[in-house]
Amino acid sequence: MLAEIITIGDEILIGQIVDTNSAWMARKLNSEGIRVKQISSVSDDRQHILNALAEAKERADIIFITGGLGPTKDDITKQTLAEYFNVKLVLNNDALNNVLSIFKRYNRPLLEVNRKQAEVPENCEIILNNNGTAPGMWFNADGKIYVSMPGVPFEMMYMMEEAVIPKLKQVLKLPVIIHKTILTVGEGESFLAEKIADIENDLPDNIKLAYLPKMGQVRLRLSAYGNGETSLNDDLEAFAARIVDRVGTNVVAQEDTPLEKVILNHMADKGLTLSAAESCTGGYISHLITQHAGSSQVFLGGAVTYSNDLKENILGVKNETLYQFGAVSQETATEMVEGALRQFGSDYAVAITGIAGPGGGTEDKPAGTVWIAVANTNKTVTKKFTFSNKRAQNIERSAIAAFFMLITLLKETEM
Amino acid sequence: MLAEIITIGDEILIGQIVDTNSAWMARKLNSEGIRVKQISSVSDDRQHILNALAEAKERADIIFITGGLGPTKDDITKQTLAEYFNVKLVLNNDALNNVLSIFKRYNRPLLEVNRKQAEVPENCEIILNNNGTAPGMWFNADGKIYVSMPGVPFEMMYMMEEAVIPKLKQVLKLPVIIHKTILTVGEGESFLAEKIADIENDLPDNIKLAYLPKMGQVRLRLSAYGNGETSLNDDLEAFAARIVDRVGTNVVAQEDTPLEKVILNHMADKGLTLSAAESCTGGYISHLITQHAGSSQVFLGGAVTYSNDLKENILGVKNETLYQFGAVSQETATEMVEGALRQFGSDYAVAITGIAGPGGGTEDKPAGTVWIAVANTNKTVTKKFTFSNKRAQNIERSAIAAFFMLITLLKETEM
Structure with a gap:
């Protein structure tokens, strides 16, 4: 069973937003045994949308369309679908009731453009939108299925999970992909x-x-x-x-797990706790960890010590260490990680200090110089890295390197 | 001048990675007056790539292709381009020297598959890859330009910035888009x-x-x-x-700036400093701020106080406050933000405490309950939010809400 995803909207084509919807949908569909053959992003342009639909129909059995369902002028997906199927737009009562109830909930007056959101091509079945005013639409035509959904990620996700995937399972005999x-x-x-x-x-x-x-x-x-x-x-x-x-x-x-989740799972199993002391990563490591539900079982917290004062006050890094060796040094990284263990009372800690760049480097310590320390109460390991002068990349690489070092120390000690 | 971007690789179609390359390229191209007409993601499949190239040629003047240039079996872009142009693959000496120098730098033995990376279709001009072994390729054919680059983001970005965009400016008369x-x-x-x-x-x-x-x-x-x-x-x-x-x-x-950058710019202009005390956002707010170069001028740092102990030890939240009102309360948020001002010595501070979910909620305080406080030395403002039980969304919404509150307080006080 082959699918195609068409995302509609100039915002993707001018690069103002990254298309995360398609990856999410593709992952969902794959796990149900539906292979995505192509993902196409096209503009809010009538003829272009019509062409994309016609091309997709040649390649795929199911065509998923996201975007272009908003109340404004540049949203033309619905009219274009009506033209594609050669049908009229009609007011759908269920969709209208949904719009009315949303406006009632927020106690706002209903505008004419909002009422129009309840109009859909007459050959579709609507998919109720529990999180917004634009209904989703399901079409059966010429042996193909077309599903049109809003581009707002959580509206689309809810529809896929609650309505579209269950309905696909009902009407199709799906093959198996593992x-x-x-x-x-x-x-x-x-x-x-x-x-x-x-x-x-x-x-x-x-x-x-x-x-x-x-x-x-x-x-x-x-x-x-x-x-x-x-x-x-x-x-x-x-x-x-x-x-x-x-x-x-x-x-x-042996699973498709983010690196930090491998650490969290392992530490949770062993009843171990973790804290972080971050300078150049600026909270990114803590964020990667805490994005996972249940991370509070392992992660106690940490400090983002951008300034030297905070390195001293929160982590107890010695003033003379900062003065003598500098904030980006093996000595400071060591005192940061040991300070985190001591102040936050965790079994393991990770500390990062470096120059994220692009500015702030010196001849001795160019942008991209990063010292990472990991420790438990018995052992501290430090390592120096020399990355590039690209800030986002340096933050990302520092986090990955820190997690590698932590996994290695955990393996040595606990596995 | 119209462009099309074709990304090649099953990893996008099964949703294992999000296609961030296309958005980045589209933004770059737009700023040079090149409109992206369509973005298509296709699989590592010979016929599918051939079709995508043929379709793109009908729509666009310049076709950008990323991905499928690695050394492994599933990477077939180069062979397929040679077939599309009906030419042979030939060894390119510049590309080979680049491969050799990379292997020498890392002191690793050269494998046959690595040598093959220097083979390119004979009708192309190569684009040197300073960050990897796969060369980029520039083709002129039938009045169209084709540019093939690796899918690894920083390799592609470097090529675009250093070689492709300059060359496009040289050979094309570009229109203006503002x-x-x-x-x-x-x-x-x-x-x-x-x-x-x-x-x-x-x-x-x-x-x-x-x-x-x-x-x-x-x-x-x-x-x-x-x-x-x-x-x-x-x-x-x-x-x-x-x-x-x-x-x-x-x-x-009045510019396309992330919300937190608006704050950073404003505070930098006024010489103001900021700190953060994060519980349920787990470092995300600090990360959003510190991803921007120059943020250290404004942002001193902060604490990620996931555990109650850290709320007490680092921020000085009173034990009886946590006991009486709970960690997710107006009182705790207030003490967190005032503790951040006091302990970190910043002019402004922001504090967030909440239940990110999906678990951890109670009847009184369901998942998605978040208290946010912003303060300067004269004024503290707190506000309660009730979001959903979706963790990632709650973290994102909390950050946006906190930045709104901070902008509002800044406007009142400083503007």
Whole structure:
């Protein structure tokens, strides 16, 4: 079963927003055995939308359309769908009641443009929008399914989860796709490929291997395609086991889990706690950790000590250390991580101090110079990194490097 | 001048990664007067890539292709481009030297697959890759330009900035597009549209207005298309001024700036400092602030006090306050923000305490209950929010709400 996603809106084409909807939808659809054949982003332009629909119909069985359902002039998806299907727009009572109830809830007057949001092409079934005024729409035409949803992420997500996916399961006989991801660290894509070349050659036609590199990590993704054979999962697991065995210590997880979640899961299992002392990462490490539900079981908190004063006051870094060695030094990183352990009372701590850039560097310590320390009550490990002068990249790389160091220390100590 | 972006790779189509490259490229191209007509994500599949190239050629003058240039089996972009242009792959000496120098720098043995990265279709000009082994490629064919680059974001970005954009400027006579963005807060899309309907009706054909809503904010983007008339900018500014005047106090900035950057710029101008005390946002607010170069001029740092102990130890929240009113309360938020001012010595502070969810809620305080406090040395303002039970959304909304409150307090006090 093949799908195509069409996102409508100039904001994507001028790069003002990143299209996160498509990735989310693709992930959902894949896990239900629906393969996304193409994702197309097109402009709020009648002819362009009509062309995109016609092209998608040739490639896919189900066409998902997001965006262009707002109340303003540049939103023309609904009219264009009506034109595509050669039908009229009609007022839908359920959609109107939803609009009315939303305006009542917020006690705001209903404008004519809002009432228009309840008009839909007459050949569609509406999908109620619990989080907004624009209804979703489901069309059956010429043996294809078309689903049009708002571009606002949480409105679309709610519709997909509550209405669209359940309905697709009802009306379609879906094939089976299973993915298995192996997360590796510290080894490049081509070296991994060389290492497991013979295993890759042994893969049957219905199992594919993809290399997904991302800043110091490579995800190896095995995908098995089938029609419900019970052996599919066994086959996949057998190949995964061979790869894990071959790659060895570079394997960090046998699931598609973010690095920091691997740490959280492991530490939660062992009843360990963590704190962070961040300078150049400015809260990013804490954010990566705390974005995960349940992180409070492990993560006590930490400090973002951008200024030297805060390094002294919160973490107890000595004034003479800062003066003698500088804020970006092995000595300061060590005192930061040991200060975090002491002040925050955690079993493990991580500390980062560096020059995120692009400015602020010196000849001795150019932008991108970063000292990272990880520690438990028995051992402190420090390491210096020299990244680039790109701020966002340096913050990201520092976080990944810190997590690597923490995993390594945890492995040594606790595994 | 129209462009199309084709991203190649199954990882986007199964939703394992979000396509941030296209948004970045689109923004760059737009600012140079090149409009992106369509963005298409296709799979690592020969026929599918050939079709996408053929379709793009019908729509666009310049076709940008990213991805599929890695050394592994699933990377087939190069072979497919050679087939598309009906040419052979040949070894390129400059590209080979680049590969050799990278392997020498890291002192690693060169594998056959790495050497193959220096092979390119014989009709291309290569674009040197300073950050990796896969060369970029520039093709001129049938009056169209094709540019193929790696999918690794920083490799692609470097090539675009250093080689591709300069070369495009050299060989093309580019038209002019000017954008002007007005950032508004606290008013919905349809109300804004109603408020400025007559101004929108007055817009000439070559000026477009788009509404870009995003969690409590709406960006109004005016785009003027022209061929170098000197009046283009004046026309755009005149319409912008009318809109700004009409929308009034909901206008926060007259440029496309993130909310927190508006705050940073303003505080830097006034020589003011800021600190943060975060519980449920877990470092996200600090991260949003510190991602901006120069933020250290304003931001001293802060605390991520996930545990109650840290709220007491770092911020000086009273134990009896936590006991009597709970960690998520007006009283705790007040003591957190005042503790931040006192302990961190900043002119302004922001504090957030809440239940990010999805778990952890009670009947009294369901997940999504958030107390936010902002303060300067003369005034503390607190406000309660009731969001949903979606963790990521609650963290994002809390940050936006905190920044709104801070801007409002700054406006009252300093503007």
